[in-house]
Amino acid sequence: MAKKNKLQYIILGLLNQEPLSGYDITKAFTTDIGEFWQAGHSQIYPALKIMEKDGYITHEIEIAGTKLEKKIYSITSQGKKVLMDWLVSDSGELKPIKDEFILKLYFIKNKDDVQLQQRLIEQLQLHQVKLDHLEGRMKLIFFSEEEINKQYGHYLILDHAIEREKYCVKWFKKYLN
Amino acid sequence: MAKKNKLQYIILGLLNQEPLSGYDITKAFTTDIGEFWQAGHSQIYPALKIMEKDGYITHEIEIAGTKLEKKIYSITSQGKKVLMDWLVSDSGELKPIKDEFILKLYFIKNKDDVQLQQRLIEQLQLHQVKLDHLEGRMKLIFFSEEEINKQYGHYLILDHAIEREKYCVKWFKKYLN
DNA sequence: GTATTCATGTAAGACGTTACATGATTCA
DNA sequence: TGAATCATGTAACGTCTTACATGAATAC
Structure with a gap:
């Protein structure tokens, strides 16, 4: 457990x-x-x-x-x-990701709410900055196959985070007018 | 802030x-x-x-x-x-997502670690279950255009969560042998 | 009648953040 | 000599979880 x-x-x-x-x-x-x-x-x-x-x-x-x-x-x-x-232990249940933005979204009922687009743009920018930062780290740390094999787990989580931010950026763009 | x-x-x-x-x-x-x-x-x-x-x-x-x-x-x-x-307030910085599995991954140095595949399978299953559950909720709650327009924010976060889990499942499959 | 759900609270402890507090070393 | 960084700690507060504690209503 x-x-x-x-x-x-x-x-x-x-x-x-x-x-x-x-x-x-x-x-x-x-x-x-x-x-x-x-x-x-x-x-x-x-x-x-x-x-x-x-x-x-x-x-x-x-x-x-x-x-x-x-x-x-x-x-x-x-x-x-x-x-x-x-x-080697089991990592247990998936816990909800407590994200303030997601929380606010829940209470915005109306599709045409003036706040909505503003909030989406804000979040898109945050995730874009994060993505750029992570990609910078990736290039900096894992410049060769050798480095990847030396810290494989770290490589995996960086790749995981980068792919997650890419999906996020894509998702926000989908709902932007 | x-x-x-x-x-x-x-x-x-x-x-x-x-x-x-x-x-x-x-x-x-x-x-x-x-x-x-x-x-x-x-x-x-x-x-x-x-x-x-x-x-x-x-x-x-x-x-x-x-x-x-x-x-x-x-x-x-x-x-x-x-x-x-x-x-209407700014949601501030993006905070790191504290995930026990990701944490463990960081300390697994070796690509051929016997634990790695087991851990990846475990996580894949958890995310698959979550994805199925979320898709069930989506069908249950948002069965019509009218429902989507009534709770648009809720619809957005469900869609966001579903897409996130889809990306997760895809990512884990990529690294499974 | 008994198990489940409804309904409300407190206590203890774990976990996390911000602020307070001090002093040495290094670099310009 | 002054600013930035190195280095270590405590205090207060706020959040969150688990356990303790009680009792009424409902469904079987």
Whole structure:
């Protein structure tokens, strides 16, 4: 069954690749992972403490400059087991995508509502910008067959997101006058 | 800018159509609205109290049988204003869709991972079931041009969801061996 | 009479966001 | 020397889920 605490699995997944500081993990959420999951440092630092208490990770202090202390976290064998168990588990039900725009649409009853076209144009632009951004990322990261094979899952989700945004753009254009 | 408290807007949107009890509102989240937003009664009852305190709604007691009290809520003119302001407001940024399956995919590095095909099949089935369900709803609710024109926004989001699931099913099939 | 649905609420905890708070290092 | 970034943390608040809790009406 699908478990809670997704954030902890993401952190385990990242640390399974290489040891990182809380700051590094926070940064990861603004780039690659940020495309499909968001978390701020105020969520990450407490999570790291709990995970260490639970024995999934450990840390070593690294001094930068003369006294700035960096906590470099590594995954433990117990943490690896937890991560692997999650990766092979069923992902459970499909949850509804909570989208504010879709919500508003539900309450617009009239086909000729003056707001409708404006809202559709707004959304089309947002999805177009997102599509362009994702295609940029794809070109930047997956420039060769080798790169694709090295991070195949990441390649798949980028492709998935790009195709989704293409469909979105197409859908909005269909209903624009 | 996009505001918080989406639940309150949904409730206002529902009460703008007709007076309803908390129980009726809860039920609405298991059918139509449930396709794109979820909320339980433990969220709805406290929300109704706050909204009444804020002057957006009022209620009258209706007796069912001999003593079962039902609170029938109606939207006030102030509530209508709040709803309309929200409907015409910008929906803001596109937030990442938090999907557990996508998350797992990110950490599957190897193209030939034994788990990958299994996970893809699982997801394909979930999306196929969802697609069938949505198409059933579409046939059930929008059986005539008249019905489409009466609830045009609802028609749009159902069409949007169906097209999205079609794209999903297609995408998963593309990566299945 | 008993099971299901109708009907309303509270409590505890998990999860998430924004704001508050501090200090070191690096680059211009 | 001042701004941007590195680095780590807490507090307050808001949202959401699960469980607890009660009782009436209806259909079988």
